[in-house]
Amino acid sequence: EDKxxxxxxxxxxxxxxxxxxxxxxxxxxxxxxxxxxQEKKAPTFLFMLxxxxxxxxxxxxxSILDKKELFSILNITATQTGDSAVYLCxxxxxxxxxxxxxxxxxxxxxP
Amino acid sequence: ExxxxxxxxxxxxxxxxxxxxxxxxxxxxxxxxxxxxxxGQGPQFIFQYYREEENGRGNFPPRFSGLQFPNYSSELxxxxxxxxxxxxxxxxxxxxxxxxxxxxxxxxRLTVT
Numbered sequence: 001e002d003k004x005x006x007x008x009x010x011x012x013x014x015x016x017x018x019x020x021x022x023x024x025x026x027x028x029x030x031x032x033x034x035x036x037x038q039e040k041k042a043p044t045f046l047f048m049l050x051x052x053x054x055x056x057x058x059x060x061x062x063s064i065l066d067k068k069e070l071f072s073i074l075n076i077t078a079t080q081t082g083d084s085a086v087y088l089c090x091x092x093x094x095x096x097x098x099x100x101x102x103x104x105x106x107x108x109x110x111p
Numbered sequence: 112e113x114x115x116x117x118x119x120x121x122x123x124x125x126x127x128x129x130x131x132x133x134x135x136x137x138x139x140x141x142x143x144x145x146x147x148x149x150x151g152q153g154p155q156f157i158f159q160y161y162r163e164e165e166n167g168r169g170n171f172p173p174r175f176s177g178l179q180f181p182n183y184s185s186e187l188x189x190x191x192x193x194x195x196x197x198x199x200x201x202x203x204x205x206x207x208x209x210x211x212x213x214x215x216x217x218x219x220r221l222t223v224t
Contacts, residue, residue, distance in 0.1 A: 004153075034212070041199065041218040042115075043154070048212055088153055096167025096208050098144050098156030 002027040006089050006102035014110050017079050021105045023089030024071040033065055033072050034099065036088040043088055046074070076107075084109045115204050115216035123222045124192050132187045132219045134202030142166070142208050143185040145177060148199040148218070160185050161208045189221075197223045 003026045013019055025033065032050045036043035047056045049065035049072060056063050060079075065072045076083055086106050090099040116135045124130050136143050142161045146154035156169035160179035174190040183204070189196055199220050203213035 042215045101153030103153050
């Protein structure tokens with residue numbers, strides 16, 4: 001059975017800290033890994049990763065994929081209160097099976 | 112460019128009833144996927160529609176059905192509602208079934224009593 005496991009499930013840090021969110025996966029026919037940020041309802045797209053070792057970066061957020069060890073990390077530097085959200089990791093397989101999501105990491109940034 | 116929209120925002124139904132949820136895809140997107148998100152969980156894939164046909168399905172019973180229209184908008188229908196169907200229902204659109212940068216709508220919160 002396909003699995004996507006995120007850790008930690010929740011995290012509370014202070015503004016300005018750096019956080020690392022983890023996502024490990026076991027799926028057949030892996031195609032890509034995606035990160036989303038969910039604040040109220042709609043998950044908003046952050047990154048899609050398909051190749052190992054290539055870092056994707058957007059402002060203070062960055063992510064990397066390790067296809068040998070089957071995991072990805074999402075880093076957020078100099079965190080701000082607006083970064084408070086649930087961060088979802090999802091894996092796409094070949095075919096039309098949709099995305100398989102983890103449970104998410106609930107990140108709270110305290111002022 | 113118009114984003115993904117969904118209606119209604121909230122809905123309360125009674126067990127055994129039927130419900131229809133609607134989704135308009137982002138401009139230029141021809142593929143729509145539906146997900147169910149229970150409280151505290153990640154979204155679970157229900158099915159995907161491409162060119163008005165079901166293109167893939169997750170582990171949901173047949174009482175979950177859908178449609179896609181020529182303008183790529185989509186409906187999710189759920190018959191014989193159960194209490195466990197209470198969830199946030201998310202619609203996501205993408206440029207095609209193989210292009211999985213999926214963009215999500217705000218969702219419909221369904222409560223079954």
